[in-house]
Amino acid sequence: MAFDIILRDGNVFYGGGLHRTSIGIKDGIITAIGSIEEIGGNNTINLHGKLVIPGGVDPHTHIEGYSSAGTIKNGTTGAAIGGTTTVLDFSQATENEDTVRAAESKIKRFSEQSPLDFTVKPMMVTADFESEEKLEGIFMGLQKSGIMAVKLFTTYKNLGRYANNYQILMAMQIARKHGIMVQIHAENNDFIEGNMDALLRAGKTGPVYHARSKPDISEDIAVADAAIAAKESGSKVYCVHLSTKNSPEIIDMARKNGTDIYGETCPQYLILDEEYLNGDRGNEYICSPPLRKKSDIDAMWNALASGKIHAVGSDHVPFLREQKKPGIPFNKVPNGVPGIETRLPLLFSEGVQKGRITLQRFVDLISSGPARIFGIYPRKGAIDIGSDADIAVIDTEMEHGLRAEDLHMGTDISLYGHMKTRGWPVLTLAGGKIVAENDVFTETGRRGKFLGRGDINE
Numbered sequence: 405m406a407f408d409i410i411l412r413d414g415n416v417f418y419g420g421g422l423h424r425t426s427i428g429i430k431d432g433i434i435t436a437i438g439s440i441e442e443i444g445g446n447n448t449i450n451l452h453g454k455l456v457i458p459g460g461v462d463p464h465t466h467i468e469g470y471s472s473a474g475t476i477k478n479g480t481t482g483a484a485i486g487g488t489t490t491v492l493d494f495s496q497a498t499e500n501e502d503t504v505r506a507a508e509s510k511i512k513r514f515s516e517q518s519p520l521d522f523t524v525k526p527m528m529v530t531a532d533f534e535s536e537e538k539l540e541g542i543f544m545g546l547q548k549s550g551i552m553a554v555k556l557f558t559t560y561k562n563l564g565r566y567a568n569n570y571q572i573l574m575a576m577q578i579a580r581k582h583g584i585m586v587q588i589h590a591e592n593n594d595f596i597e598g599n600m601d602a603l604l605r606a607g608k609t610g611p612v613y614h615a616r617s618k619p620d621i622s623e624d625i626a627v628a629d630a631a632i633a634a635k636e637s638g639s640k641v642y643c644v645h646l647s648t649k650n651s652p653e654i655i656d657m658a659r660k661n662g663t664d665i666y667g668e669t670c671p672q673y674l675i676l677d678e679e680y681l682n683g684d685r686g687n688e689y690i691c692s693p694p695l696r697k698k699s700d701i702d703a704m705w706n707a708l709a710s711g712k713i714h715a716v717g718s719d720h721v722p723f724l725r726e727q728k729k730p731g732i733p734f735n736k737v738p739n740g741v742p743g744i745e746t747r748l749p750l751l752f753s754e755g756v757q758k759g760r761i762t763l764q765r766f767v768d769l770i771s772s773g774p775a776r777i778f779g780i781y782p783r784k785g786a787i788d789i790g791s792d793a794d795i796a797v798i799d800t801e802m803e804h805g806l807r808a809e810d811l812h813m814g815t816d817i818s819l820y821g822h823m824k825t826r827g828w829p830v831l832t833l834a835g836g837k838i839v840a841e842n843d844v845f846t847e848t849g850r851r852g853k854f855l856g857r858g859d860i861n862e
């Protein structure tokens with residue numbers, strides 16, 4: 405058989421283990437794995453034993469979101485250079501749009517501009533929960549548009565995103581009927597509002613007080629509420645960006661009790677402690693939930709290793725330093741940090757290279773796990789015959805800097821500028837096309853496909 409590309413002699417992670425072998429790709433699909441005959445016209449790349457894994461599936465990106473500096477171009481460039489080939493992004497209604505229309509217009513923009521396959525998950529707003537009829541109409545519209553998941557917020561009353569427990573349970577019941585997964589941003593609004601008022605009244609406005617306003621308990625209670633509502637409704641529920649030592653335990657307890665619930669964390673909750681909020685550039689480290697203590701970080705690594713957390717997302721929001729400059733009080737600093745490019749290499753370097761997780765857990769957390777949860781496995785998240793040829797090749801000994809100028813995400817902020825990774829993706833293929841090589845993005849003309857409900861394997 406003739407192939408479009410042969411990746412020869414890689415150390416390929418497939419079928420749960422490493423195999424020194426070759427991969428044949430035709431029409432964007434993996435069509436052969438093993439000893440492959442050269443046929444005239446094949447484009448062969450010799451990998452000389454480099455590590456080959458399924459391309460990253462980032463379950464949590466805000467490319468373009470929140471008035472940040474993010475664009476589809478810089479978000480997908482950073483993703484591709486960092487080995488990520490599928491982005492599960494969010495949409496949010498602006499004043500002139502409703503939740504369904506906002507999702508549809510984001511699908512259109514990504515279809516026109518993104519070189520990577522993608523999905524769009526609407527972030528719902530408080531106005532969506534006005535009545536059961538309104539919610540029903542929204543979920544019907546989302547189902548028709550092929551949407552596979554939504555995100556609900558248990559906080560941000562001030563930003564018009566909050567939903568109360570009654571509304572969340574109702575949304576889960578309706579979402580279940582329409583086969584739509586519910587993602588929860590789990591932070592209890594009552595604790596946060598109370599703490600924020602007290603801190604601001606006492607004149608405590610520095611970045612570390614962002615963390616003080618959102619103590620572990622504010623997350624733990626909201627995760628427990630979400631787990632109970634998930635059980636009651638029978639809905640599939642995914643708790644995003646978990647950060648505390650208790651959250652994975654709550655999720656695990658609920659799963660043992662038959663609840664269809666999953667937990668995600670992010671590199672920032674695995675690497676950076678709240679001390680970073682005390683530095684000169686503390687505002688750049690403000691995200692929600694906030695950075696935590698060393699004991700939370702250690703517990704989160706243990707949860708990754710033991711399978712109590714199921715995915716690692718970047719929660720990428722690329723603000724600029726100017727937008728998070730010193731002196732802005734913590735309650736006015738835009739929340740969110742960049743990370744679409746560094747998610748996969750950081751987890752490899754800090755996780756596998758430091759012996760905290762196995763290679764299998766790494767692949768599961770950054771690719772196969774999210775693909776399974778979102779129903780797009782084994783098309784995504786696997787190196788196998790018939791899977792999309794979405795592949796990352798990692799030079800496991802390459803040292804790579806993490807200063808903003810070493811990266812390509814369209815921001816001058818980097819949380820990890822003081823660090824280097826051991827291991828970095830040197831070649832990334834999406835749909836059989838080389839989209840990045842040695843830190844250079846390649847414009848192939850490829851346009852990514854929207855992964856909708858029709859693509860879900862249930």
Ligand code: URP
Binds near residue numbers: 466690739
């Ligand atoms: O601080 C964060 N995480 N900002 C992004 C929005 C969200 O809640 O995920």
Ligand code: ZN
Binds near residue numbers: 589
């Ligand atoms: Zn969130």
Ligand code: ZN
Binds near residue numbers: 464466719720
């Ligand atoms: Zn987010």
